[in-house]
Amino acid sequence: MNSSQAEKLVERRVTYTLEYEGKFYIIENVPARVNEATGEQFFSPSTVEHLHRTILGQAKPGKVVERPFTTISSRGAK
Helix, strand or coil: CCCCCCCCEEEEEEEEEEEECCEEEEEEEEEEEEECCCCCEECCHHHHHHHHHHHCCCCCCCCCCCCCCCCCCCCCCC
16 A cells, blocks of 8 residues: 555454464454455454453453364375
């Protein structure tokens, strides 16, 4: 984007994903401002604080879903 173009940010609800200490976190319905051109997401400080409290176990999540998963080793991939 050149400097003469204005960024257009729109308010949306997004899904936030994170891998932390070997666990995957998927948090739905997170308020964000999203750049329409790039898809980059921006979160308010209070939203970031809430995400951190939830991920660090200081806030109770609405639901927890445990799923098995597997990885493909470099030897198994062709």
